[in-house]
Amino acid sequence: MNALLLDDEPLALRSLEHQLKRFEDVKIIGTFSLPVQAVSAAEELQPDVAFVDIDMPEMNGIQVAEKLQMIHESIAIVFVTAYEEYAVKAFELNAVDYVLKPVQPHRLEQTVARLQQETMNRRASVMKEAEEPEPAVRVQCAGTMNVFGHDGEPLSWRTSKSRELFAYLVYKRGQPVRKEVLLELLWPDSDEKKGFTHMYTTIYRLRKTFESASLNIKLLNSGDGYWLSTEGLQVDMQEWEEAIGKLPPLSVESADDYHRLLDDYPGDYLNEQDYIWTHGERQRLRSLCYRQGMQLCRFWASEGQGDKAVDMYEGLQRQYPHSEEIYEALIEHYVNEDHHSLAQQQYELLSGMMRREYDSEPSETAKRLFNSIRPLVD
Known part of the structure; x- marks a missing residue:
């Protein structure tokens, strides 16, 4: 050598x-x-x-x-x-x-x-x-952070900080993160010297963990920061978002593709880990799924496919139980279809949810819809 x-x-x-x-x-x-x-x-x-x-x-x-x-x-x-x-x-x-x-x-x-x-x-x-090309490394961010070895089994994390540090670098998608930012995020209660020691040791342990599992995951560093090479990584939430972004405009031909991807939503972003920095990203991805779902529901309703719209609305309602908009959409659909008892049921569910969660009443739109059929159900 x-x-x-x-x-x-x-x-x-x-x-x-x-x-x-x-x-x-x-x-x-x-x-x-x-x-x-x-x-x-x-x-x-x-x-x-x-x-x-x-x-x-x-x-x-x-x-x-x-x-x-x-x-x-x-x-x-x-x-x-x-x-x-x-x-x-x-x-x-x-x-x-x-x-x-x-x-x-x-x-x-x-x-x-x-x-x-x-x-x-x-x-x-x-x-x-x-x-033989290096197989891609599967990274799970839905629910919890997992990295899967070539045997399909999730790796064991040496420490909780190792898992969070890797999760944060995955979240940054290849962008360098300054060391001072990592110290403030992961070791806020340590003095600078101890914090740097913790950080260096954690980086070393991560590299050794991936090396021992023969996984080609590269944690790179410059003088003032770290970043993760995204080459060869298959990150579930990122792949789902990219697939949504590649969908053509919503039409009769593409509606099933929208439905399939919405059904394939991996799950809420790192919701099993109580990392402060995940809250914004979790809400962003939930909102993306919600908006796409509501768009598909309205499309099916406009195309006269009420049954598909209702099924989708009910699925979204289970996933987003505090969205007043979904209750209103179901009430309006049932009113238009003359299913008055189902409209009343949705209004009562909405009223209970609003009292529990917001100490409030249904919107004027929901009240107007319900009042339009009230004489028929009393």
Whole structure:
């Protein structure tokens, strides 16, 4: 494997180079003491691994690693540091390993062994992708957040924060999220240092969970934020919304497609998780389903297909029991069809719902409709 070395201390750099030369599988293609030179050379040299000192002036090793992985995400990173506190940060960047200074021969052997295993895994993955496309990863947002493995079983989440962090990145649909936003959202009661530690550890655990399940889910990072690559993800709620958006104008020919998609509504967005940030998205998707359903009901009624309209109205009423508009539509339909007892039943249901939920009375429209048949049902 081709290795690039970076350390601003000449003695430490020479010592690491000397020790790595003992390994037949390691070929040193460049040694650098200046971060800018190392990053620039990496674009041409394309190393397999970079051994990077963390504590350097102007640009520290964390920043260098981020730039290297932006050049090519397959570059393995090994941090070399005198401070063990950087270990968590190394995990955040999905580094293969970190070693403490002064570098001990036996510890370096462990690192090289890990690199060799990573190289074998990467080659096997490339061969597998060439032979067989990577299957899409199914992500469930209806009801609860689940990610399904290749065996069809949902993955186990290490912590509740792991699940919520992944759910939020899925919700952002590939948009970068600043680290400060994640801290405020997920660890609002932690001080900054503890919050960052929690965040880095959670990111690391997520990556390891997906890696152990052989799922090609990429959590990416830049200097100030994270985002989720949406390539290869099948997210139920997003696919449903996209399908709704692709429907042609409502007509006799397309009505059944509308009905099918409305029946296929996956379920309310993450309603089993009490995440504050989900409320707006849940309501938006519910409103989209509601509007499409009401549009289809009115269309069927206008086309003289009253039975279909009533069935759809009743289904929506079960799903949206506090919508006065649905009760009014059913009352009007039954009045027009001279089903006075059914109209009265809907009016009484509406009156009870309005008292319980809103401490109010039915609208003037509903009252007018009911009063038009009142003499006939009294």
